Amino acid sequence: MSILTFRNVSLRYPQRAGNRPGGDVPVLEGIDLQIASDELVAVIGRSGAGKTSLLNLAAGFIAPTTGTIAVDGVPIQGPGADRAVVFQDDALYPWLNARDNVAFPLKLKGVPVAARRERADKLLEKVGLAEAGDRPIWELSGGMRQRVGIARALAAEPRFLLLDEPLGALDALTRSRMQEFILRIKAESGAGTILITHSIDEALLLGTRIIVLSPNPGRLSAEIEAGFSAEVLSGASVAAVKASPLFKRMHAGLTGLIHAAPDDEVAA
Numbered sequence: 001m002s003i004l005t006f007r008n009v010s011l012r013y014p015q016r017a018g019n020r021p022g023g024d025v026p027v028l029e030g031i032d033l034q035i036a037s038d039e040l041v042a043v044i045g046r047s048g049a050g051k052t053s054l055l056n057l058a059a060g061f062i063a064p065t066t067g068t069i070a071v072d073g074v075p076i077q078g079p080g081a082d083r084a085v086v087f088q089d090d091a092l093y094p095w096l097n098a099r100d101n102v103a104f105p106l107k108l109k110g111v112p113v114a115a116r117r118e119r120a121d122k123l124l125e126k127v128g129l130a131e132a133g134d135r136p137i138w139e140l141s142g143g144m145r146q147r148v149g150i151a152r153a154l155a156a157e158p159r160f161l162l163l164d165e166p167l168g169a170l171d172a173l174t175r176s177r178m179q180e181f182i183l184r185i186k187a188e189s190g191a192g193t194i195l196i197t198h199s200i201d202e203a204l205l206l207g208t209r210i211i212v213l214s215p216n217p218g219r220l221s222a223e224i225e226a227g228f229s230a231e232v233l234s235g236a237s238v239a240a241v242k243a244s245p246l247f248k249r250m251h252a253g254l255t256g257l258i259h260a261a262p263d264d265e266v267a268a
């Protein structure tokens with residue numbers, strides 16, 4: 001069991017031309033958070049609340065202004081193979097085919113070519129793309145590309161998966177298929193997962209815990225446990241889960257928490 005810990009983390013972006021006068025811009029304040037490998041923590045909040053910044057801190061792309069972020073007690077110093085990130089725009093390498101995209105992190109680790117091919121093919125099979133290894137990225141649909149991205153993220157066997165609105169660009173049907181897919185992949189890989197989403201439905205369906213970030217500066221304003229993902233994993237239909245009175249009640253509660261401030265951009 002691994003644990004990713006934020007301890008009293010704050011983040012300020014440096015003042016730049018165009019930013020408001022008066023010094024650095026406070027984006028996150030007083031973030032205390034622990035994410036264990038068996039959790040999928042959904043982070044929801046208004047646009048600009050600091051969700052992506054939180055994920056970028058966990059990834060090590062940026063450093064906190066104060067506080068520490070650690071994996072199993074060891075402060076992170078930057079990006080690392082123990083934490084893999086998937087973005088909304090798949091960010092695959094267009095000049096490589098699907099297999100070579102998935103194998104890329106293994107190449108960086110110095111895994112020999114035959115072994116990384118084999119592992120990449122297994123991962124593509126796991127994400128339902130066994131036949132797609134030789135296909136160029138531009139030939140794949142949005143949902144397929146996101147699955148290649150997730151297979152690539154899993155290649156280095158990360159302890160944590162950091163998903164930044166990975167399904168945001170997909171049509172509704174593909175998105176709902178991919179939600180179940182993410183649940184299964186998370187359960188199989190055993191990687192602790194942070195999922196940034198604008199969708200309350202998605203947060204409730206996928207999250208074992210849901211965190212609401214309130215803006216200016218971003219703070220954790222609410223934390224809610226949810227058990228719907230376990231129901232879906234044990235065979236309940238998504239439609240039945242969403243129709244349950246508890247789901248509807250929690251949806252309304254979360255909506256209230258997020259809509260507490262004006263000009264939100266949170267979707268149902």
Ligand SMILES: Nc1ncnc2c1ncn2[C@@H]1O[C@H](COP(=O)(O)OP(=O)(O)OP(=O)(O)O)[C@@H](O)[C@H]1O
Binds near residue numbers: 048049050051053
């Ligand atoms: N590199 C940066 N330099 C300065 N300010 C930044 C930078 N990145 C983000 N910000 C600002 O920090 C705040 C939080 O941004 P962030 O992208 O983390 O929010 P978010 O909750 O993910 O938003 P969204 O839901 O719209 O993606 C915003 O006001 C944004 O303009």
